[in-house]
Amino acid sequence: MSTSPDIRIDVSAATPVYRQIVDQIRTRAVEGALRPGDALPSVRRLAIDLGIHFNTVAEAYRALAEEGWIDVAHGKAARVRNRSTPPAPEAAEVEDFRQRLRHLIAEMRAQGLSPGRISRELLTLAEGLKR
Amino acid sequence: MSTSPDIRIDVSAATPVYRQIVDQIRTRAVEGALRPGDALPSVRRLAIDLGIHFNTVAEAYRALAEEGWIDVAHGKAARVRNRSTPPAPEAAEVEDFRQRLRHLIAEMRAQGLSPGRISRELLTLAEGLKR
Amino acid sequence: MSTSPDIRIDVSAATPVYRQIVDQIRTRAVEGALRPGDALPSVRRLAIDLGIHFNTVAEAYRALAEEGWIDVAHGKAARVRNRSTPPAPEAAEVEDFRQRLRHLIAEMRAQGLSPGRISRELLTLAEGLKR
Amino acid sequence: MSTSPDIRIDVSAATPVYRQIVDQIRTRAVEGALRPGDALPSVRRLAIDLGIHFNTVAEAYRALAEEGWIDVAHGKAARVRNRSTPPAPEAAEVEDFRQRLRHLIAEMRAQGLSPGRISRELLTLAEGLKR
DNA sequence: GTGGTCTAGACCACG
DNA sequence: GTGGTCTAGACCACA
Numbered sequence: 060m061s062t063s064p065d066i067r068i069d070v071s072a073a074t075p076v077y078r079q080i081v082d083q084i085r086t087r088a089v090e091g092a093l094r095p096g097d098a099l100p101s102v103r104r105l106a107i108d109l110g111i112h113f114n115t116v117a118e119a120y121r122a123l124a125e126e127g128w129i130d131v132a133h134g135k136a137a138r139v140r141n142r143s144t145p146p147a148p149e150a151a152e153v154e155d156f157r158q159r160l161r162h163l164i165a166e167m168r169a170q171g172l173s174p175g176r177i178s179r180e181l182l183t184l185a186e187g188l189k190r
Numbered sequence: 191m192s193t194s195p196d197i198r199i200d201v202s203a204a205t206p207v208y209r210q211i212v213d214q215i216r217t218r219a220v221e222g223a224l225r226p227g228d229a230l231p232s233v234r235r236l237a238i239d240l241g242i243h244f245n246t247v248a249e250a251y252r253a254l255a256e257e258g259w260i261d262v263a264h265g266k267a268a269r270v271r272n273r274s275t276p277p278a279p280e281a282a283e284v285e286d287f288r289q290r291l292r293h294l295i296a297e298m299r300a301q302g303l304s305p306g307r308i309s310r311e312l313l314t315l316a317e318g319l320k321r
Numbered sequence: 322m323s324t325s326p327d328i329r330i331d332v333s334a335a336t337p338v339y340r341q342i343v344d345q346i347r348t349r350a351v352e353g354a355l356r357p358g359d360a361l362p363s364v365r366r367l368a369i370d371l372g373i374h375f376n377t378v379a380e381a382y383r384a385l386a387e388e389g390w391i392d393v394a395h396g397k398a399a400r401v402r403n404r405s406t407p408p409a410p411e412a413a414e415v416e417d418f419r420q421r422l423r424h425l426i427a428e429m430r431a432q433g434l435s436p437g438r439i440s441r442e443l444l445t446l447a448e449g450l451k452r
Numbered sequence: 453m454s455t456s457p458d459i460r461i462d463v464s465a466a467t468p469v470y471r472q473i474v475d476q477i478r479t480r481a482v483e484g485a486l487r488p489g490d491a492l493p494s495v496r497r498l499a500i501d502l503g504i505h506f507n508t509v510a511e512a513y514r515a516l517a518e519e520g521w522i523d524v525a526h527g528k529a530a531r532v533r534n535r536s537t538p539p540a541p542e543a544a545e546v547e548d549f550r551q552r553l554r555h556l557i558a559e560m561r562a563q564g565l566s567p568g569r570i571s572r573e574l575l576t577l578a579e580g581l582k583r
Numbered sequence: 584g585t586g587g588t589c590t591a592g593a594c595c596a597c598g
Numbered sequence: 599g600t601g602g603t604c605t606a607g608a609c610c611a612c613a
Contacts, residue, residue, distance in 0.1 A: 130333050132332070132333070133337060
């Protein structure tokens with residue numbers, strides 16, 4: 060039996076569909092909604108559920124496998140991998156993430172969100188990380 | 191003479207060059223390094239400075255104009271616009287940003303950054319917004 | 322009682338399970354650990370020992386029989402065949418192997434192994450063949 | 453202008469076409485036939501030359517980019533990357549390669565190549581690495 | 584049943 | 599011009 064990851068796809072969004080799948084499954088794995096050993100639905104099953112082609116799901120699973128989040132093998136269901144200690148992040152990578160965060164925040168302000176509102180969102184997320 | 195925005199381009203990065211320009215100029219405008227009325231370098235000037243094709247810069251300026259950050263006109267330097275009160279963001283947009291933030295954080299954790307470290311980054315950014 | 326070939330299976334590896342079995346039994350036969358006439362464990366016995374489905378073991382035995390390494394028959398244990406002089410390899414096949422060797426070495430260098438280190442590995446193997 | 457890597461494809465071979473492309477380009481890069489900065493033919497150009505679909509070539513380029521051998525970007529030709537020092541190989545990886553070498557040699561003997569002949573092949577390759 | 588590979592071709596994004 | 603994404607569907611390999 061496989062855990063249903065409850066994925067929401069927006070085909071008209073700018074980010075590719077396969078990336079949306081990757082992002083959502085990775086987020087669920089990080090946040091604990093998907094645990095090591097959990098089986099994912101088959102590529103064809105999930106494709107039907109989402110109303111997309113199975114190749115698109117297969118590409119997402121392949122990317123997740125390469126990132127080390129899941130194990131895929133012929134004839135068997137894909138499963139969430141028990142990640143060993145991840146490699147230490149390099150300073151350049153940290154700076155890259157910091158910049159992406161700043162750009163995202165700039166986009167939010169460009170869309171009319173007030174600094175106070177954004178600040179509150181960040182504090183909520185930071186709080187959630189301490190759990 | 192025009193304000194030099196000091197833009198850093200990485201042609202081998204995953205994000206398109208024109209997006210890098212847009213992101214960095216928008217970020218500077220949001221953070222106050224670029225103020226309403228400031229003139230940007232000409233498309234050809236900036237293209238030469240960055241060592242890229244001027245079409246790429248032109249596309250970036252076009253995108254910034256569409257987002258309402260700058261005014262462009264034939265024969266005159268592009269200038270940072272005096273943004274009127276931005277439209278109120280819709281709930282769906284806020285939720286979209288929240289999700290993008292969560293995905294970014296998941297990527298950071300996937301790269302080995304500890305929750306505590308990420309939390310500190312978020313708090314620093316939130317602090318900066320209160321200025 | 323049958324010879325225990327001491328096979329190690331990694332179900333999460335990239336190479337299919339049945340190929341791992343084939344590769345390891347063939348290697349043992351070539352290197353002399355398995356000799357003509359030696360009996361292999363039954364399909365079901367080996368499957369239980371390895372913790373895999375017996376169909377997978379059956380497929381491996383079938384492939385080994387096709388390659389001429391073992392004899393299988395209903396109701397009797399599979400046995401290592403007394404290989405007659407093998408057919409002379411064609412030039413095309415030799416070239417194919419040479420290419421596979423070069424590709425493997427390229428992969429090793431891609432993984433960071435120094436040419437000197439790889440060279441030593443090759444010399445060790447060549448030495449072992451002269452026994 | 454792009455270097456022609458002179459790739460030979462066998463569509464009836466067991467190894468997937470895209471892997472054959474990856475293996476051959478990687479080998480050429482390791483052996484120096486392809487040097488950092490060299491441009492590869494476009495995916496559509498190479499696909500036509502090889503008589504296959506461009507998606508297959510694109511998949512090969514993507515894999516090579518992920519392995520760090522080439523840089524691919526929108527609108528520009530793929531180029532051989534100037535590889536920085538590769539990460540140190542772990543002991544487990546070395547053992548994995550050693551085993552793959554042994555299996556390959558066993559296959560060669562299974563095909564009728566004499567130990568002496570194989571030994572000579574290995575010595576030739578080891579010699580080539582000392583250049 | 585599972586995932587993998589390949590072709591065919593549409594449409595989009597980037598430079 | 600370049601590469602990227604997606605669909606459609608055939609056929610193969612593995613468990």
